[in-house]
Amino acid sequence: MADFELRQGDQLPTLVFEITRETIRAFGEASLDMNPLHFDDDYMSNSFGKTSFNGVIAHGMTGFALITRMLTDWLEPRQGIHRRLEARWLRPVKPGDTLRVSASVSRITERSDGYWITFDVAVGNQRDETVAAGEAMAEFPRRF
């Protein structure tokens, strides 16, 4: 494939990221997403239909961005291309949570133009609860 081997079941290096009110604010300012879900404790004492959070939560897309960060940090030096990410949020993330972002190779597909790698991806917290999970794809174009 390239100057390295990749097999089904291989794990990429885990990325650890601590969520604080400061990281939530930085993400909100960088993404222009200032929804009170992420900043206003009084607002978050309300119930949201069937959902109640009891305090501010991190942006769901923080986990999404951390998964792409983990994948691209590994792919870029290896000339791989991050092609797709699908993720669902399963639990809220709150200030004080430590996120662990992981990916494992679930399938390697060889095509005439290169290799397509499918990853199972997940974001866990310090209680070993899965807060987000999904699937990602990367391409290693064949070098002619």
Next chain:
Amino acid sequence: MVDGFKTWSEIVPGELRLTHSVVLTREAIARFARSIGETNPLYFDEEFARTTRHGAIIAPPSIHIYLIFACTPETDWMRTPGTINAGQVWSYNIPARAGDTIRLEARALDRFIKKDRLFVVHDNTFFNQHGDVICNGRGWTIRPK
């Protein structure tokens, strides 16, 4: 309308959302990259970026998280306070580059009620100034109203 935002009942699947083009600056890329703890000089250092296959500073793929707000007005229903993100899927075609003029085509694809929650599915495609697709994504949101 509630506080100027369309409610679930007023969102029309298929109808284009109002959007505007933005120039993606190095500063916006760096700010976004830093907010997720990114340290790869590909996103910050022009000299380093020139030595890579990209030839210049690019944005992390997830820059669409910023662009979706940067390219829509303050009254866009995605900004309705209390909007909850349930899941997203994005396909990445080419990187967005510093200096690109980014255009967004966006619409609701679907709306439905599940377990008493109001869902809207949105679809978004970002283009550069050459008309090339940068990325396309779909999201499932739970609406507050």
